[in-house]
Amino acid sequence: FERACENGASVQEELLAGILRKNASTDYLQKFGSPQTPAAYKSQVPIVSYEDVAGEIERIASGDESPVLCQDPIICFFASSGTSSGKHKIIPVTAENMSATTRAIELSSAYKARCFxxxxxxxxxxxxxxxxxFHTKAGILVGAGTTxxxxxxxxxxxxxxxxxxxxxxxxxxxxxxxxxxxxxxxxxxxxxxxxxxxxxxxxxxxxxxxxxxxxxxxxxxxxxxxxxxxxxxxxxxxxxxxxxxxxxxxxxxxxxxxxxxxxxxxxxxxxxxxxxxxxxxxxxxxxxxxxxxxxxxxxxxxxxPISGKDYYSSEGVLGINTNPASPLEEVVFTILPHIMYHEFLPLGANNPAGEILAPHEVVVGQEYEIVITNFAGLYRYRVGDVVKVSSFFHGVPQLAFSHRKNAVLSVQNEMVDEQELQNVVMEVSKEAGIEVANFTAYGNSTAVPAHYVIFWELKRREGINRELLERCCSSIDRSFNPGYTGKRLDEVIDSLELVIVKEGTFERLMEEAVRNGTSPAQYKTPRCV
Structure with a gap:
C-alpha cells in the first residue's frame, strides 16, 4: 500500500484506465464517446451529482439488464442514511466494489494492530x-451498508x-x-x-x-x-x-x-x-x-484511548486513518490510490475557471469538494463532502473532513456551514460551562427580518438560568463569519433565536429517522435543517 502511495499519480491513472477499458461499452460512457485516456475522460465526461444519474440507477433497479453504468452486475444497492442531505439515495454496488472495500478494511486493521x-x-x-x-422491482437487494x-x-x-x-x-x-x-x-x-x-x-x-x-x-x-x-x-x-x-x-x-x-x-x-x-x-x-x-x-x-475510525460513504472508502493513535482533533484520512479514482474540485471563489485537480495537484491547507470514479458505475461523481488537505502521505493527500457541501444555513445569501456552526456552539457552550447534549439549527427565512434558530438539548440544567442562556445567544450571534455579522449590523438579518428543548427530543428525532428507513448505526443528527 505504501509503495502504491509513493507512486500515487501513476497508480491512479492505471486504475482509471482499467475502469474505462472495462466499461467502454456501457450506455453511460458511450454517451460521452467512451474515452480511454485520463485527458479525454476529463474533457468528455461531465461532473455529476446523484440527481444526474438517478435515471440510470432507476433503470437498473427496475430490471434493465443492459450494461447501463458498468459491465459487472449490480449485487445490491446501499441506501444512504439521508441524514446529512435530507434525501435517501440508493448507491449501486458490485462484487469488485465490495472487494475493494474489504481490502481497505484489511489495510486499516493492519495500521490499528501496529498502533495497538x-x-x-x-x-x-x-x-x-x-x-x-427490501428488493427493487428487479429483485436487487437494498439496505444500509452496515446491515x-x-x-x-x-x-x-x-x-x-x-x-x-x-x-x-x-x-x-x-x-x-x-x-x-x-x-x-x-x-x-x-x-x-x-x-x-x-x-x-x-x-x-x-x-x-x-x-x-x-x-x-x-x-x-x-x-x-x-x-x-x-x-x-x-x-x-x-x-x-x-x-x-x-x-x-x-x-x-x-x-x-x-x-x-x-x-x-x-x-x-x-x-x-x-x-x-x-x-x-x-x-x-x-x-x-x-x-x-x-x-x-x-x-x-x-x-x-479513543481511536478515530476511517472515512466511509455509501460510495466506498474515501480514506483510512493510517495513524489510529493520533489525537482526535488531528485525525486525517489517507486516500487509497488503488481503491477508487479521486478528483478534487476547488471551492467557488477559489476556482473561477472551474478546474478540477488530481490528488497530486492539490495544495495543503486548501479546501476541496471530493469527486470520485469507482468500480460500480459512478463516473466523476460528487460525493457532496468538503475536505481540507492536511498533508501528504508519500505521494497521496491526507484529508481532514470539513463539512457536507449542502449542509449550510442561509437566509440572505450569507452562508454558515455545519463545521462553523459546530465550532461556535462548542466554543460558546464551553465558555459558559454548559454541556450541550445535542443541537441542530435552521434558517427561518419566512420571518421578517429572517433569522437563525438554534435548538439545544442540555445534558444538565442545574445552575443554568435565562440570563446565562441569553449571553450564550448573544455570543453565538457575534461569532459567525463576516458575511453573517455584516448583515446583522445592517439589520438585514434579525438576532439569533436560541431554543432549549426537552430532554429526549433528539432521541425522538433519531427514532423518527429510523422509522423512515435510516439505520441507527449510520444516523447522524442533521446540524443544518
Whole structure:
C-alpha cells in the first residue's frame, strides 16, 4: 500500500484506465464517446451529482439488464442514511466494489494492530444495528451498508458480545441498545474493545445506561428479562441461550459490581470501570461527531484511548486513518490510490475557471469538494463532502473532513456551514460551562427580518438560568463569519433565536429517522435543517 502511495499519480491513472477499458461499452460512457485516456475522460465526461444519474440507477433497479453504468452486475444497492442531505439515495454496488472495500478494511486493521498491538482475542462491545432490507422491482437487494456487511460477512461480528441473532433481529433500536449493554456487561471482564460507527452512538447508549442500569443489573442478577425492557421474541430467545453459560453466583457478583460503579455520582471514566480489560474505543470522531468528543473522553477516562475510525460513504472508502493513535482533533484520512479514482474540485471563489485537480495537484491547507470514479458505475461523481488537505502521505493527500457541501444555513445569501456552526456552539457552550447534549439549527427565512434558530438539548440544567442562556445567544450571534455579522449590523438579518428543548427530543428525532428507513448505526443528527 505504501509503495502504491509513493507512486500515487501513476497508480491512479492505471486504475482509471482499467475502469474505462472495462466499461467502454456501457450506455453511460458511450454517451460521452467512451474515452480511454485520463485527458479525454476529463474533457468528455461531465461532473455529476446523484440527481444526474438517478435515471440510470432507476433503470437498473427496475430490471434493465443492459450494461447501463458498468459491465459487472449490480449485487445490491446501499441506501444512504439521508441524514446529512435530507434525501435517501440508493448507491449501486458490485462484487469488485465490495472487494475493494474489504481490502481497505484489511489495510486499516493492519495500521490499528501496529498502533495497538495489545489488542488480542478479547470480546468487542460492538454497537451496531440492522434495519429491514427490501428488493427493487428487479429483485436487487437494498439496505444500509452496515446491515449488508453484518448479514453477509458473519466474521465481522464474530467477536461481538451481542449474539448475531440479536443484532439481525432487533428492529427496535432502543431494545437492541439495551441488549447490547446487557450482553456487554454480562461479559464485562472479557471486553477489550468498544466500537461503534459514530461517537454519538456510544454517548447515546451510555445515556440510556444512566437511566436503565438498575433494570440491567436486575436482569443480570436473575438471569431473566424481568425488567420488561425487551419484548421482541427473538431477542428474548437469544438472551435465554446466552445466559445459560453464566451461573447464578457469578451473575450476582457481577450485578453487585456494576451497581457499585453505576451508583457513583460522577460517571467520568465509567467505561474503564465497567470494562476493566478494555484497551480501546473506536468510532468516527470527525465532522458532526466532533461535538461528542469531550463527552466521550469523559466517559472513557484518561487511561482508555479513543481511536478515530476511517472515512466511509455509501460510495466506498474515501480514506483510512493510517495513524489510529493520533489525537482526535488531528485525525486525517489517507486516500487509497488503488481503491477508487479521486478528483478534487476547488471551492467557488477559489476556482473561477472551474478546474478540477488530481490528488497530486492539490495544495495543503486548501479546501476541496471530493469527486470520485469507482468500480460500480459512478463516473466523476460528487460525493457532496468538503475536505481540507492536511498533508501528504508519500505521494497521496491526507484529508481532514470539513463539512457536507449542502449542509449550510442561509437566509440572505450569507452562508454558515455545519463545521462553523459546530465550532461556535462548542466554543460558546464551553465558555459558559454548559454541556450541550445535542443541537441542530435552521434558517427561518419566512420571518421578517429572517433569522437563525438554534435548538439545544442540555445534558444538565442545574445552575443554568435565562440570563446565562441569553449571553450564550448573544455570543453565538457575534461569532459567525463576516458575511453573517455584516448583515446583522445592517439589520438585514434579525438576532439569533436560541431554543432549549426537552430532554429526549433528539432521541425522538433519531427514532423518527429510523422509522423512515435510516439505520441507527449510520444516523447522524442533521446540524443544518
Amino acid at each position: 498491538p495489545e489488542l488480542g482475542s478479547g470480546r468487542v462491545l460492538g454497537l451496531y444495528y440492522c434495519i429491514d432490507q 449488508y456487511t453484518i448479514k453477509n460477512y458473519r466474521n465481522f461480528s464474530s467477536k461481538f458480545t451481542t449474539p448475531y441473532e440479536m443484532i439481525v433481529s432487533g428492529s427496535n433500536w432502543r431494545e437492541l441498545t439495551y441488549c447490547h449493554l446487557l450482553c456487554g456487561l454480562i461479559q464485562r471482564d472479557a471486553v477489550e474493545h468498544i466500537e461503534s460507527m459514530f461517537a454519538y452512538t456510544i454517548c447515546e447508549s451510555l445515556r440510556i445506561l444512566e437511566s436503565d442500569w438498575e433494570e440491567i443489573c436486575n436482569d443480570i442478577r436473575t438471569g431473566s428479562l424481568i425488567s420488561g425492557k425487551v419484548t421482541h421474541a427473538k431477542l428474548q430467545e437469544a438472551f435465554a441461550r446466552l445466559i445459560l453459560d453464566y451461573n447464578e453466583l457469578d451473575r450476582v457478583r457481577n450485578a453487585e459490581a456494576i451497581t457499585k460503579i453505576c451508583s457513583r455520582k460522577s460517571w467520568s471514566g465509567i467505561l474503564s470501570l465497567l470494562f476493566p480489560r478494555a484497551k480501546l474505543v473506536s468510532t468516527v470522531v470527525t465532522g458532526g461527531m466532533a461535538h461528542f468528543v469531550p463527552q466521550l473522553r469523559d466517559y472513557a477516562g484518561v487511561k482508555l
